[in-house]
Amino acid sequence: MSVKKLYKLKLSATCYKVLFSSLIIAIIVIPLYFFWFPYPLNKSLNINKMVVNIFFVNIALVGLLTFIFFNPERKDNKVNMLIISFFQVVALFVGLYYLVQVRPAWLVHHQDRIYLVQPSSTIYPENVGIYQKVIDQFFGRVQLKTVKFSDNSFKYQDQLNQSVSGVGIEYQPLEYRSYDKSFALKYAQPISNLLKYNKKNKVSEKVEEYSRQAKLWLPLRSSANGQDMVVLLDDKGSMVAIVTLNPW
Known part of the structure; x- marks a missing residue:
């Protein structure tokens, strides 16, 4: 496989992974955000930037790891993608736990x-x-x-x-x-x-x-x-x- 074709496949897989991950995270985080941080308490705690940072750090981590390790010609490609997904889930739960700790209870x-x-x-x-x-x-x-x-x-x-x-x-x-x-x-x-x-x-x-x-x-x-x-x-x-x- 040529480098150019591999690059296109990596880019395609990364875009798919980022879009899918963004959708899943949005479905989970957005409802919890409005439930845990009603206005104007979210403003009182200056929490909005923190939530956005958690979201983008999670997405950036997934995108970067996917682009680096995705290679359909490698036998362990599926295993690598599963490991990346595992780290993504861990990062998401860490982010949610942090939100729980700083929410106005x-x-x-x-x-x-x-x-x-x-x-x-x-x-x-x-x-x-x-x-x-x-x-x-x-x-x-x-x-x-x-x-x-x-x-x-x-x-x-x-x-x-x-x-x-x-x-x-x-x-x-x-x-x-x-x-x-x-x-x-x-x-x-x-x-x-x-x-x-x-x-x-x-x-x-x-x-x-x-x-x-x-x-x-x-x-x-x-x-x-x-x-x-x-x-x-x-x-x-x-x-x-x-x-x-x-x-x-």
């Missing part, structure tokens, strides 16, 4: 703010089994929860020390309780306070759609590299929406 209200908590930042006691962690991290949409400091003075001091050191109860899923509307109302701020941190026309634009319901708000604390936002509440403490306004 919980919105946790703690006193004067709501924390956007990712599985990668959670803290579990050593005696918690892997099953509980998997259930918490992989399944379900974003959950709205509440955490409160203990009434016990000794436990309260311990929790306070943990918060100061950056491992507070807002990152401990076993401390989460059902969202407490009345507790949120104690710390919620009037909409007018948003004018301290945002231009009036931007506040009007973002809040207008929810003006009939939104009466109060709480800051949304994102990840270290993320964008903090604002959680709008009604007069009963229920969450109305998350909007891209500055909370401080």
